Amino acid sequence: MAMIAPSILSADFKQLGNDIEAVSNADYIHVDVMDGKFVPNITIGPLIVDAAKRSTSLPLDVHLMIEDPDRYVGDFVKAGADIITVHVEACTHLHRTIQLIKSHGVKAGVALNPHTPVAMVQHVIEDVDLVLLMTVNPGFGGQSFIQAVLPKIAEVRKFANEVNEELLIEVDGGVNEETAKQCVEHGANLLVAGSHIYKQNDRKQAVERLKSITE
Numbered sequence: 001m002a003m004i005a006p007s008i009l010s011a012d013f014k015q016l017g018n019d020i021e022a023v024s025n026a027d028y029i030h031v032d033v034m035d036g037k038f039v040p041n042i043t044i045g046p047l048i049v050d051a052a053k054r055s056t057s058l059p060l061d062v063h064l065m066i067e068d069p070d071r072y073v074g075d076f077v078k079a080g081a082d083i084i085t086v087h088v089e090a091c092t093h094l095h096r097t098i099q100l101i102k103s104h105g106v107k108a109g110v111a112l113n114p115h116t117p118v119a120m121v122q123h124v125i126e127d128v129d130l131v132l133l134m135t136v137n138p139g140f141g142g143q144s145f146i147q148a149v150l151p152k153i154a155e156v157r158k159f160a161n162e163v164n165e166e167l168l169i170e171v172d173g174g175v176n177e178e179t180a181k182q183c184v185e186h187g188a189n190l191l192v193a194g195s196h197i198y199k200q201n202d203r204k205q206a207v208e209r210l211k212s213i214t215e
């Protein structure tokens with residue numbers, strides 16, 4: 001059964017606490033941080049991460065879609081992040097950034113855009129807690145799943161089996177009941193879902209369904 005991380009990008013920020021409470025049967029809360037430079041959208045900063053932290057006991061999975069992430073790692077840890085994921089495309093010294101995140105006592109993840117080859121992260125797979133494969137171009141919720149990323153999930157799974165069996169293999173973008181199944185069949189164990197969950201009236205049931213169809 002896959003773990004589920006609802007993305008609060010699709011929540012209603014007027015009632016963020018309620019919308020986080022509505023998915024309390026999930027495994028993580030996924031927080032999309034965007035800077036308007038690395039991606040063409042501006043979203044959440046440490047203030048909202050702090051508010052989310054006070055709204056749930058679930059771990060916060062913070063996805064930094066920002067340039068120069070080293071500058072902000074400390075702020076997001078202080079705000080309550082439990083996992084910090086940076087983009088390989090945004091890091092000149094990826095290994096150093098991973099060490100920096102871990103030095104704050106939180107888990108470290110690395111994300112890849114849909115076109116980025118898995119080889120770009122192969123040599124850090126044993127150092128990270130999570131690899132996040134983007135299955136849409138990062139920046140917005142509600143986009144369609146890019147099928148061409150599926151073989152990349154299998155590639156990460158293969159490396160993980162060799163050097164890091166505990167690795168979280170997370171998929172993000174366009175996840176619904178159909179694509180969730182495909183991702184898990186290819187080796188993913190953690191699914192981010194935003195619009196699919198938040199567009200439904202019963203969000204707990206939506207989380208439950210994603211879990212049960214990936215058993």
Ligand SMILES: O=C(CO)[C@@H](O)[C@H](O)COP(=O)(O)O
Nearest residue numbers: 138139141142173174194195
């Ligand atoms: O990081 C992102 C988008 O850049 C995602 O986390 C989206 O928020 C997922 O939304 P859906 O595709 O599930 O609606």
